[in-house]
Amino acid sequence: MTTLKGCKEFCQRLSEYLDGEIGEHECRLIEAHLAECPPCALVYRSLCTTVEVCNKGVSCEIPDDVRQRLLQFLREHCDPGYAAKT
Amino acid sequence: MRDADQEDRTAIKKVLAGDFGAFEALVEKYQGRIYRHLRKMVKDNHVAEDLLQETFLNAYRGLRKFEGGSSFSTWLFRIATNNALMFLRKHRPQSIEYDDEIRSDPSLAFMTSSPEFADTPLEVLLSQEGRSKIEEAIEALPTLYRSVLILRDVEGFSLSEVADIVNSSVPAVKSRLHRARNAVRETLMGYYIEKELSTSRGAS
Structure with missing residues (x-):
């Protein structure tokens, strides 16, 4: 059975824990540790914040001219019947 | 099977039957993310x-x-990722060869955090300035770490899909993701600690 000793080992597993990739027993160990260790709980909170801001804060709209050139390029280079050929 | 997957399969059948418009619709759907x-x-x-x-x-x-x-x-992102890696290998080989390890920072080995970052409200973190810091932190990551973080945390692929896209194993993806997330976390944390310090210096 997995044992986790010390804050360092707990912190090494937080990314997987956040992804729901940890078995039930280890999950319980981590949750118990987070409940009683404020520094690790803070690391976990900041990790959750990091994932959330990456998810919501990364933009990069495709410019309209890039869209237009893509379509034009594909119309010129894709033989419309190509995919249908065996 | 997800509805989006089913829709894509229907579109692909049309393309294979000679309907180029169905391909243009797929391009329209995915061009922004790719x-x-x-x-x-x-x-x-x-x-x-x-x-x-x-x-x-x-x-x-x-x-x-x-x-x-x-x-x-997943298939389309795999093609895009391979094309990007081929380009980088050819034109910027150092970015792939020497860039694959995140610096071994002792604070990453024993992680700490600060309330300045963890308790900063989301509207500040996602302000224009906040967003540019997130972009900078991600851009600073080595290529292979950056691609895994983008695919998982920005694009929302599952770990096994990410492994499939980058042609790697799930454990390797987990390990890279752990290090990438913590490197970004550390960069942002440093920024918000500094910001808090300069605000309090300005106030005194």
Whole structure:
């Protein structure tokens, strides 16, 4: 059975824990540790914040001219019947 | 099977039957996400555009080989990722060869955090300035770490889909993701600690 000793080992597993990739027993160990260790709980909170801001804060709209050139390029280079050929 | 996957499969059948409009609809659907992924990987607008064109051309020409073992989006991201890596290997080999390890920072080995970052409200973190810091932190990551973080945390692929896209194993993806997330966390944390300090210095 997995044992986790010390804050360092707990912190090494937080990314997987956040992804729901940890078995039930280890999950319980981590949750118990987070409940009683404020520094690790803070690391976990900041990790959750990091994932959330990456998810919501990364933009990069495709410019309209890039869209237009893509379509034009594909119309010129894709033989419309190509995919249908065996 | 997800509805989006089913829709894509229906569209692919039409394309294979000679309906080019169905392919244009797939391009319309995915071009934004593919462009963003390529732009983040190669960090150059013009190169990202060339690779975008190449990716959809490759997808069109290889569509018959798409076997449906994975979703169309995973398959398309795999083509885009391979194109980006081929470009980087050819033109910036140092970015792949020497760039694959995140500096071994002792504070990453024993992680700490600060309330300045963890308790900063989301509207501040996602303000224009906050967003530019997130972009900077992600851009500073080595290529292979950056691609995994983007695919998982920005694009929302599952770990096994990410492993499939980057042609790696799930444990390797987990390990890279752990280090990438913590490197970004550390960069942002440093920024918000400094910001808090300068605010309090300004107030005193």
